[in-house]
Every structure is written in structure tokens, then in C-alpha cells.
Amino acid sequence: MPKFVVVDLETTGHTPKKGDKIIEVGMVTIENGEIVHQFHSMVNPEQPIPSFISQLTGIEDQDVQDAPLFDEIVDEIVHLCQDAYFVAHHVQFDLGFLNHAIQETTGKSLDIPVLDTVELGRIMIPQAPGYKLAQLAEYLDVAHDNPHRALADAYVTAKILLQFIHKAKQLPYETLQQLSSLERKLKSDLHELLSNWMESKAFTIEERADLEIFRGIALKRNYEEVQRNVPEVEGFQPYLDHLLGNDGSLSKNMDRYEERGSQRIMATTIYDAFQSGSHALIEAETGTGKSLAYLLPAVYEAVTKQNRVVISTHTTHLQSQLLDKEVPLLHKILPFSFTSALFKGKQHYISLKKFEFELYHGTSDNYDITLTKAMLLVWLTETATGDIDEIQLPSSGNIFWRRISAEAEGYIDPKSPWFSRSFYQRARKQAQQADLLITNHSLLCTDISENYSLLASYNKLIIDEAHHLEATAAKHFGRKIDYVSIQYLLNEMGANSAGDWIYGLLSSYPEMALKHDITKWDELVQNAKEESDELFRFLFSYVVKQHNAHISLNDIGRYQYRFQNDQENPQTWSTVQEMTRRVSFYLRDLIQFLHKCKNWISLAETSEEASRWIEDIRMYMERMEEVIHSLDHLLLSEEESIVKWIEIEAYGAKNAVFLHSEPIEIASIMQDQLFERKESVILTSATLTMKDSFTFMMKRLGLEESSTIQQKIQSPFHYEHQVQLMIPNDFPNIKYGNQEDFIHATCEAIYSLATITRGRMLVLFTSYDMLKKTYSAMKEFIDQEEFILIAQGVSSGSRSRLKKNFQAFDQAILFGTSSFWEGVDIPGQDLTSVVIVRLPFQPPDHPVYKAKSEALKSQGKNAFMELSLPNAVIRFKQGFGRLIRSSQDRGVVMVCDDRIMKAKYGKYFIDSIPSIPVHFESTHQLMEEAKRWL
Template identity: 65%
Template sequence: MTKYVIVDIETTGHSPKKGDRIIEIGMVTIVDGIVTDQYQSFVNPGQPIPSFITQLTGIRDEDVEDAPYFEDVVKDILKRCQDAYFVAHHVQFDLNFLNAEVERTGHVPLHMKVLDTVELARILVPEAPGYKLSQLAEFLNVQHDDPHRALSDAAVTGDVLLQLLQRGEALPYETLNSLMDLERKLKSDWSEHLRNWMNQQAFTVEERDDLEIFRGIALRKPVSDEDEPHVSFEGFEPFLEDTLGENGFMSKHLSYYERREGQEEMAHCIYDAFQSHDHALIEAETGTGKSLAYLLPAIYESVKENERVMISTHTTQLQAQLLTSEIPRLQSVLPFNFKTALMKGKQHYLSLKKFEYELQTSGRDNYDVTLTKAMILVWLTQTTTGDSDEIQLPSSGQIFWRRVSAEAEGYLDPKSPWFSRSFYQRARKKAQQANLVITNHSLLCADLVSEHQLLPSYGKMIIDEAHHLETTAARYFGLKLDYVSFQYLLNEIGSDKPGDWMSSLHASYPEMSERHRKSDWEKLMIHMKEDADELFRYLFSYVSKKKQKDISLNDVGRYQYRYTINDEHKEAWQAVTEMSERVLFNVRDAITYLRRLKEWITAAESSEEAKRWTDDLSMYMDRMESVIDSIDQLLLEDHEHQVKWIEIEAHGAKNAVYLNSEPIEVASLLKDALFDKKESIVLTSATLTMKQSFSYIQKRLGLEEAASTKQIESPFNYKEQVQLFVPNDFPDIKGKDQEAFIYATCEAIYSLATVTKGRMLVLFTSYDMLRKTYSAIKEFMTQDEFVLIAQGISSGSRARLKKNFQSFDQSILFGTSSFWEGVDIPGEDLSSLVIVRLPFQPPDHPVYEAKAEALKEQGRNAFMDLSLPNAVIRFKQGFGRLIRSSTDRGIVFVCDDRIVTKKYGKYFTDSIPNVKVVHDSTHHLMNHAKDWL
């Protein structure tokens, strides 16, 4: 008989030592999988309940005033816990808090075996989107009716536990055996469970068809590919009509399908570009259905001509949408098969070779590494891709992942026993055989600059979210170096501490260790760390002295200083040169040391173990060569067409320094490396034009010649669906009194939210203003009037914040940076959009400064040719958040009246769909909003 008591407590705060008390306890007893008892009681804490706890739990002072004190219920609680596992979601909090109360009332604290459902869920459901109880309940289809109430939470935790135990029981023997080796460093006492499950598996005759066991690790077998598509087409026009027409495949199979004129127009444009081997720029406004519009000509061209078509996106969100929604939908309706593959950078894929080694060396692992290993072991029974985006690693687990990724593996010899099972090689092979290969701008640009081919060859490509191509390309045509990354590399190689990579290498070859002493490496390591520390500290000091007059503090707390080596203070930069050369001298010595170790091992033996060590040595030498190249180019050489800048953490460590360089323009680089080499590249986005012209984006990307352009209008009736409000009574946005502007913004947000019942997205251009507005608007509100959700203040990812926003009736979402695009909130969930300031780039950003100077030297206007187009495109992205379907209606409120009062304001209003612009007092605008909505 196995008994579990699942406990959840609600409290006045987090610290019993500071006087916090329990206000409610819920307990569910499960014996052999059956609920045998439930217990719930309010507890009088003898103190007022804080308002935020009441807001979270719904428990008020009057609920507990007649409730028993903890002294009155403690014996009942202790009795229920006898001979049971103590189970809770975050078990340490509940057990420690409960024990503090037990001891306070003079009883002996509980000493029981514990199971933490957060930890067990991380291990047994590594693919879950999150591990809060509500997220897990939703993922596991467990009904959760009353969150943050003790008995409801305990009951849900019990249901989650039973599902987790079922999942554990189904794991193969080898996985359970490996988990057993890790169990003692975990929080949960589940060795008995693991042992029982292993005994069951040992006597199981049937083996799972979906798994294979290789070198003691259970792996999911890959799904075999479909046969090659064989189909003959009568032409693209009939194919498009057969697919999208009134009696086509889409309308026959999908009840919600609507035929869209713009979608078919866009598909024809792409097909024409492919046929004429032209490049094309297509702006497809919201509602066009551009994903389907480019997938159809891509599929047709690929299958008909038996050639690969590449599709590149900027965000993983769009990749996921294509792979989990759009492409499966087409595969279900089209009468022929086509193959798709996803291709990412090596850092995304697990190296089984590296992971096997790490499993064998678990002795010195901390808790986070142990947990991450356990998660990966279970995930390997599920994944066929080995892609880290499938698994929700803890933040510290990301550091471990760097040790076991395919990137850390370096070159994998085809003779390696792991080669045929390599996730990265499998992804490459699948991409070679696919009709459509989905990739991202980062890998596309990395492929353009890499000596080795990272993507399979292609002649035709569609680049979605193409407005991001320039900035991504600039990053990859540039360089980065920072102290933390360099230190990470040195620490990864390690020294003579037990468990370090270098120490393990010397221990494996004692004879080599006698000849190439560890102490020599230790001295080198000390010199490299000290000299690098001195260099980066000096750079920090150098920039700090410049900052008052040359640079400003940006939103994320970093100072950015643009430098040109030949223009820096000669004596001061001479010190940088000398320190850099000392670092280079030591790094070159380190490479020589590693090379000698590699030569010794290669000459001594040719075993699999030796190959693993020499592969690692090659990888570390390559990384150190990269450091040498970066220091050379960033600190010792001047490049006329590069912008270089140093970033320092304003309040960070004195060696937290980041060196950056980017080309001032990438147009010629993209032209040479991409557009001149490929048959047909189609670039698309909802935001490519300024004032209906493509000329700006064409110049920036090097596509001024031989590229066709097309704008596809939105099917939405913007005149009926949107009104643009601009107040005429706000304080001057450029005035010194920012507080007055923020106060006026708060009043407008609050007044408009009252009209729209929340359902508002507020977009900022800076975190600083977001934080100040968030704090100030709280003063306008009575408690519980609106739920405020703010990026950088409320916890959670962008997707989580958006979901929270949609789940509350009257909520306001504050966002900056990434919230200007890619956030899709259709329907009544969003009724108003507030744009606080026009999204101009800071004029002192190093890249902007350098580009502006280059334009001035060419006799061009930096504001009109650079600053304004960037701001207009960003504004269009923000504007596009409001209307996502033909039935949406809403108000866009722009606090920045320069959109009306300045001559350049027309560039903003003429670049968005034709909507009514109302420029009036805030009071009149609010009355107008009431009438219109």
C-alpha cells in the first residue's frame, strides 16, 4: 500500500520567521491511486490578511475571523500525514512553512518522504509549456476550477501526481536505471518508485516498437519519410484554382475557409518571379493570408521541378505556425505528398555523443545539472528531432546545454557510433530530401558568411518578415566579443580541479601528463584570465570616463560608446593595444599547448575514446582562434566601413564589457553573397513600404535593380473598423518635464480603458517610460478596477503575458520592443491600442550614428533617408496589432501629436491603411470614443 497526502496551504506571506501565518489548508489523501479523504479548513492567522493575498486567493478577513487557530487543527493535520509521502507543488515551501507552524505550537515537526510535483513534472513532462500548477493542469487536461484555493489546488496536484506516476511507470528500463543514478541529488524521494518500475520493466516481455536502446540510452526511433512525390500538373493557374477555388480542395475540406483575392494575387506574383528568375518584394497587408499565398507557389515549383525551395522566417513563432498549422493543413487537403524539413543552427540540437559522456561523469553535478540530465533522459524517449526548442530547460540548464549541443560536439566523424543517430545530421539529411526547408534569418545569414555550407543548396527562396533581414545580416557580417563569453570558454576547458575537462584529459593519459605538465596549462590559464580581466577592466574605465559627454544611458542599463581606433586618445589606446597583444600572446600559447596534446594522443592510439578527446581539442582550438580574430579586428585594426562600439553595464561588474562591430551598410554584402548568386528571392512582410514606396528597403538591402515590387491591400475595411485619435492638449513631448507628459498619458490610458473596459495594448519605445507610466497609473485606479500586465514587471514570457491579458475581463497590457510586432490578439480581447511615442531610434545609438554620418558624406538627409523610414515601418508594425480579422473594431490612440503637427507626420498616416484621423482635446476624444464604440 502506497499512501500520499497532497497538501496545499494559503498564507499571509512567504516567511513564517517574519510572522506570516497559514490562512487555509487543503489536504487530499490518495491510497493506491484512489482518493480516500479530503480535508479543508480556514485558519485564523491572528492578523489582517494583506490586500494582495485577498486579491490572489479571494480569502478575506471575515472568512477567517471565526475559523480555528492553527493550534486547534495541528493534531488533525499530523494524523493525516502518518505513514505517507508528503506531496506538494513546490514541496519545500509547503513542508517548511507547515513545519514552522507545527514547531511554533510545540509539536514535533514532520519527517517524511517527499515528492515535489514541480520537479517530477519537469522530469516526466519535459515538453510542457510551463510548470505553474495552472499551466500543468491545462497541459495534462486536468480541470482546475478554483486556482489559489487550498483544497482545489491540492486536488489538482493529486490528479497531476497520478498522471506523472503513470508516465514514470511507462518509461523503459534503461531510462529508469539512469534516473536512479541521478535520484539522490533531486528533491523528491522516489527511489522506491523507480526501483518498482524497473522490476516491472525487467519482467516485461513486450518491447516498445517506437524506441531503440543504444549504448544504454533509450531513444525514440525516427519516423520514416514518405515516398517521393510523383505528380503531373496542368499548370499553376489550374493548380491554384483547384486548391483555392469555390469547389477547390480548401473549401471541400475546411468549413471555415474563405477565398481571398489578395492571397491569389500574391501567389501569382511569387510564381511569376520564380518563372522569370527575378527577385521580388511583396508587401502583404494584414488579412492577406500571406503564409498560404507563398506556400502554394513554393510547393508547386518544388514538386513540379523537383528542386528545393527555402523559406526563412525571423521568429520561431512563425516557424511554429508554418510547421504545426499551415503546412499540415495543406498536407491534409492536397491530393499529393510533399516533404518539409526544419533547419536550425547546430546549437539547437543535442549531441548524443556529448550527452553520453556527461552521463558518465555525474559525480560533481549540482542540482540544476542533475535535473537537466533527468529531463533530457526522458525527453529522448519522445523526441525525433533533438531540438532544444521542444524542451523547457531551467535557466541554468541552458548553460549545461551548451556543453552537450551539436555545436559543442564540433566535427562528428562519420565513423563515430553516434553519427547515424546524430540529430543534427538527421536534420541535414531531411533538409537535403525535402521540397520545402523552413529556416530562420540567423541561420540564413550565418550560411552566407560561413566557410562551411550550413544550409542545403537552393536557388529559390521566400524570406518572410523580411523587414528584419538587414539587422540580422549586419549582426552576422559583424563581430562580437565579451569578457563573460571568453571566461566561459576558459572555464569550460578548465584546469587541474577534479571534474574539469582538462583534469580529466590528463588523468586519462598519465604518460602525456608527464611530458606536457598540467602545471604549464595552469600557468597559462592564470595569465589568460588575469590579462583578459585587466584588458576588459581598462576598457570599462576608458568608456566610463567618456560617458558623461559622449554617450547616454539606454533603457537596459548599458552605456554604448562608439569608437574609431585612429581617432581615440593615442596614449590611452596604446595601453589597450599593449594589453590586447598580451592576451593574444597567451591565447596563442594556449593553442600551441592544446595542439601538442592532440598530436600526442593521435600518435599514441586511435580508439573511440582518443577520437573524442582529439575532437574536443580541435573544437577548443577553433574557438580560441576565433577569440584571436575578434581581438585583432575589434581592438587592433581599423576598418573604414565598419562601426565599432563598446557597451558596459552601468551598474555591473567592472569587467562586464561587450565589444561589437557591424558593417555600416549591408546592401552590397547581401547583393554579392545572396541576390547575385540565387535565381529568385522573394521578400515579403506586412511592412516594407514607406508612403507606398519600396525605395527605402530596396536601397538598404541592395535590391535597387532587377526586383519587381507589389503591394497587396488588406481585405479589411479599415475606414469602418478603425479610428486614429491624436490629442492636441498633451505637454510637449520634447520638453524637459517628462513627468507632465507621463501624467497626461496615464490620464488618457485610464479614461480610454474605462470606455473600452480595458482590452487595451499600450506600446512604449522605452522600458523607462513604461515603468514610470505603470507606477503612475496605479494611482488613478481603485483596487481591482483593471488588471495591469507589464513587460519586464509582470513575470513570464511574451506569450504568457499575452495569455494572461486575454484571460482577464478588464486588463491593460504594457509592452515595448518585441510587442510592436508578432503579438496577435484577434476579436473582442483587444479594443484599443495606445502608441505613446512615435518609434524613432535614439539618435545616439552607435549604428544609427555611423549610418547617419555615412549618408551625410553622400550628401543625403539622414533623417529622411534613415531615421524616418525606420520609424514609419516600426509604427506600421505597431498599428497592425489592433485589427486582426474582418470583424475587429477599435481605436488607435497616438499620444505623440507630431504625427499631425509636423510635416513628416504625413509619412506615418500615408503609410497605413486609410483611416479617419481625429485631432482634438483628450476630453472630446473620449466622448467621441464612447459614441463610436
């Protein structure tokens, strides 16, 4: 086994060419699979250490003042690296920095093979939650007691490397061979290692029983689930007693279990709704334990009646929680067995057929795509689901995924060998056999809109996070299209150049290519691209020219313009429609071209390759038909019950245009297509009422009062002792153009409260624009070493990444809008205060709100009371709910908007949250009160 030297450096900065220096070196040597030597030295950089480096590493100037200079230890470092692989976590940084120092000192540099443990981690453990050293150490159960110190980091990296090598040696020969074909585009020099591992396997006939090799790709074998049994259970209440009592099964399987009356009430309400064939709206406040409360009657009903129950959630996070936590717990505690399955849309599952094609025929891959292929090869030896949500792809990998997802493969003949190995088909089969089927609102609404052709049949449904159902359904009964998706489709089919799909098709059938002039295809594709580019550029300039009063800025920074065909400038709109017809004309010509190709191949041969080409052709024809239908619906047709709008990226490309439509109301659609067709639908959430009334939600969703059970379940938490509501009475009035003054006052209040709570603060905005302005203002007057500011859309990373960063720092303030109002769970001492900057009313010029508002006014109704206020109250409840997540949590909610106290409608907000102490005083008095209380 070769020698590895694992290196970690601590430095004064990131750029040696600008004078940054090494301050600490840690080196760990591995030989014959064991750590045999460790080297450590502080280094005098002959310059002050920046304070942020000292804060990160704990290394101060006095720690290095008597340390050797780099030239005093360089020979030993070079000697340790001889005949070894140079290994580091982000190898380019450590090797680059070290080589710069060696070159300066000796005039030479290290020229040795390298291994990057970030890259190896992505490949060897693709299902890890993250690839920072601390994340990998935690995932692989490697103790990491002294992070950001050179020897400790090097030692942990070495232990992790040994686990990667062990894992690599367990991989089948075929996977190693595939990795070897990708190796030259990776950062790590893996060629010799892979060759050695393959050579050792070539002389053994031992095969892993858990894998099958199909067409050169190693796959985890598919094991069928155990069949269910029908239990003999006396009745639902004895069943609950067996599980939920203080001496029940749950108490024996959960730490610090406390029986919750609210959980039993909710479970019984759902059971009663199932038995009476009623629908139900259940608001279950935080702490109810609602997931188990609805799973218990769902499983009981499904198994005892042999009648599947579907559970739909809005977020994949909740789906994962149900499958990884609650469902395994139920398997342990229930007196009978049951089956469960998760079912998602086609875009979530890998297509092995498409992946095989890309593996053997894909060309001109960049680094991210090569890395993605390597990750997927290893993942396929482990995954039973083929669900991409199990792993985190690099950025370009997500684009590559679109080419290889089940959505991209189109129709598969059931006789095809790929059909029996299709992860999507496997998921469908499991869904059809499951007692409990877990899905998401998006797929549920797709199923409803496609006349129940996707999900396995069911007549009882539980919808969690039900306050999202209206918006999700509206999206699914509407349409959307954008310039990029059209261009992506045309580029995916390609032109007459090697590596493009159409080139592969026509070069596979030269006789057909002679009949169908390839230059004709190229011309049609080019025309379609140019015409769509012109159309979307024209729409962009049209929106920009509209008066500001007609345009709103949404919370992700896009401008929105609602359009109505009969109210636009007739001459201009006539041009838009003519351009739309031209795009559709060229797309129809492309469809016709492919139709002829499909017919020719069908008559010419019946091979597996011919079937694959026909499936691809059919898929591309369907996708182009879909684009034509969307353009026709959005820009040519006229429907009064539909709201349509255009979004543009204000500072983006001049064709960055997104077209949307939604039904103005979905109540009648949901009533006809869901509630009247299903026996019992349970809708639950922590936020369904306004002032204890479900009326708003029932009207919006189309539920009949006579057939709907309504139940509000109080939280078991003692809010009056856990949280204080504080509203300043001395803020400038934003109404009179004082936005700058208001932001300044907000910043001062945030800073004052943060000094009391030591950061640990979530600040919620209704406008992305105000978030950015507040963030910029805060950055100017606070000391970054005192508080770390993390802001959605400003700081890089996903919502979960920003949340993790927030929790990682001792004194941090997190700024969020849109998605941060809910679903962000920061329990315990990590969060002590929530600041709500403005009451969360939708902008009155938002296209959908505007259309709904006009419809209500035409019916003689008050749009503010019927629509705007209830939406804002429910959103406010979500924001308020971020603070108290357990019975031990304690903190302050500050609302910077005094309308909650001064406006007539303010009481709707206060009366819709738990009864807590309310303080309406000057900012100074509030801070004194917060200091005293906390």
C-alpha cells in the first residue's frame, strides 16, 4: 500500500501571493494502512496575525513569536513528503500555499500525486449531509476535539482517508473500472490506486451478494418488503390506550415521554372523521405531537380496513422526518405490522437507461459533471430508492441530473430490461402495495389535475402543512414557462455536431439521415431559438416600459406585471401574439421532423436500440407540444377566471422572463375534484384559523361546513411564561416616505435587543428589498467581531445551510424573508428572539392578490377582510411560531410595526396567537423590560 502524508496548514490569510504566511503546520504519515508518524510545528510568520484568524484558530501573536521560521523546518517537510501521496482537505489550497513557501525558500516545489479528501468524500460517501471536515468527522464518527488547529485537523483527515480507502476496496470491480475512466478529470490522482484495487479484485471470484451487475453498472439488489398481516385489535380506544398511556408502548420507547391529552384528542378526532366519512380541519398548535397523532389513526384505518391512507406534506423535510423517525418508531410500538412507501414526482428518481447512455456516450464533461457521475456510481451500490434527495450534487450536477432523471426518459416498454430496474416503477409498485403512502402537495395536486392517474387509489387522505394547499393547487391548475426552459430543451436536442442528441440519432441511421436533411433540422432549431429569444426580449422591454404603478417587486427580487390580453396596447399585443405564433410554428416543424424519424425507425427495425431512440423521440415531441400549449394558454387564449403575469429579473439578462398563470380561485375546483370525490380528507397545520375561526380556510379551499369537522387543539406549552410580545411605540411612520428613518430605527432596535440576547436572533422581513437595505445599514455600524450577520439572498447557501451557519456561531443574527417565516426549526438556546419587521400583508399590487381582490369586490365583498387580513394573520402566526419549539424554550418576539396596536384590525393578530404578556412602550423601555425578563 502506498505512503500518504496528510497535511493541514493554518495561515494568516488565503493568498500567499499577497503576502499571507503559514503560522502552523500539521502532518500525519500513513503507511501500510496505519498512522505511523506525526509532525507539528508553529511557524513565525514575521507579521501580525489578523484578529479573525486568531478568533478562528485560537493562535495569537505570542504563540508564534519564538517559533521557527519556515526556512528552518522546510527540509523536514520536504523529506516527509518524499515518495508519498500529498493529502489534504481542499488539497489545492494546502499544496498551493505550501509550494509557494517552499519555492520562496528553496527555489523548488513539491511535484507529487495528490488526494483531495473533499472530493473523495463526495465520491465515497455521497449520502453525507455535508463535506466540511467537521461534518465528515461527525458522520463517520471520528472524534474531532480541536478544530482549526493544524495537527488535529490533519489527524482527523487521516482517519477519514483510511475510512475512504476501506470503502473503496469494498466497491465492485465494475464500479472501480467506471471510476477509472473518469479519473483524469478529477483533482485527485486516483489512477494508480484504482488500478491496484482492481488488480486485487481481478484474482478473486468473491462477489457481493447485495449487488447485481447490469450492463457494467453495479446496483443494489431490490428486496421486496415483508407482506402485511391483518391484526386482531379490539377497537380504536384500546389501541390508543395501549400506545399513549403513561405505561404504554410509546413511553417504553421514548426518553422523557409525557402523555399529551392534545395528541389523543387529535387522533380520536381523525378516527371519528374516518368512521363518519367526514372531512376535518384541525389546527394543532406547536407541541401537540401532530405527526404521531395523525399517523396512529391512519395506520389503524389502513390495516384494519385494508384500505390505503395517503399522507401529503408540503416539505421534503417533513417527509424525511416521517420516514426516518416516526414510521420506524411505529414499527417498534404497534402490535401489528404495516407497510409504508414514499412516492415523489419522476424528476426525483434516476433513470438508469439515461445514466448508462451518458456514462458511455456523454462528451465534453466539465469537472462538476465528472464528479457527479463518480458520485452516482458509488451511490447506486447503496441506494434502494434512486431518489436524488438522498445526496447533494455539485452545482452543475443538478443540470446534468435533468438529463438523467426518470422525467427525461419518457415511456419505457414493460418488456425492456430497464423497466424491472426502474426506481420510479419500483416506487410506484411499492406505493400500490403500501398501507401508508407518503407524498407531497405538489404530486398530490398533479394527481388531482391528471384525474388521479399517478398515485395508487385511495379514499382517505391526510394533508399536513395544509395552509399551503391553496397556493400549491393554484400553481398546478395554472401554467408557467420561461425563456431558459425553452432554450434548454432546444439545446438538449442539439444540432449537427458530435455529442449532440440529434447527431447521435441521425448518425445511427445514415439512410434515414439522407431522407431527412440534417441541415433542415439545424435551420429549424436555429429559427426556434432566435424567435423565442426575440419574443422574450420583447416581453422584457414591454414590462420595463409599463408605468411603475403597474409593476410590483416580489420577495425574491423579480418584477411582476399582470397582463390581460384585452387591456394591453392592441398594436403591441398583436406583435406579441404574432411572435408567439412564429415560435410555435417552428416547434411544430421540429415535431413533424421527429415524427417522420420515428415512423422510419419503426418500419426499419425492432432492436433495443431502435426502441430507445423511439422513446427519446416521443419524449422530445411531448415536451415541445407542452411548450406550444403553454405559450398558447399564456399569450394567445383569453379566460376570465385565470390571472396571468410576467416576471422579469430586473437586473438580469434581457430575456430573463417568466410567464405564469393561476386560477383566480380554486375553491370550486377543489370541491369538485377532491372533496366530493374522496370519502374523508383531514387538513391539519399549526396555522389554519384567524381569531379561532376556520371560516377563511373553508371558503378558500371549497369545504362545506355541514360535512367538515372543525377542531382547534391548544398547545401544551405555557406561552404566558415562555414568551413576551414587545412593540415599540416610537418608530418613525413608514407610511410617509420615511423608509430610511424606519430602517435606521429597526437597526438600532435589532442591535440593542441582540446585545441583550447575545445574538441568537431571527429577523423576518416581508420584502427582500428592505432586508437588503437593513443588512447593509447594520453592516456599517456594528462590529463584525461582535455579531455575525447572515442574510438570505446575500450570504451564500440554501436555507438549511444558512440555518446551520447561524447555529454554528455564538453570536449571530439571521435575516430572512419568504421561506424563513415557517419550517425553520431552531429549538433551545440557539434562538432567543424573533423580530418581525412589518406585518406580513401581501403587496396590494401582487398580480394574484390583485385579481382575487377584484373578484371579491365584484361580488360586493371586502377584499381586505376576506383575503388580505386572514392571509397576513396566518403568516404572522407562522413567524411567531419560530420562537417556541419546546416546553423549555424562552424568548422575546418584537414586532416593529405599531399597526398591531393602533389599527382596528390589529387585534386579529394578537387574538390569533396564544395569550401572552404584551408591551407597547418606547424602544428604551422595551429593552429594559427584555433585560429584566431574560
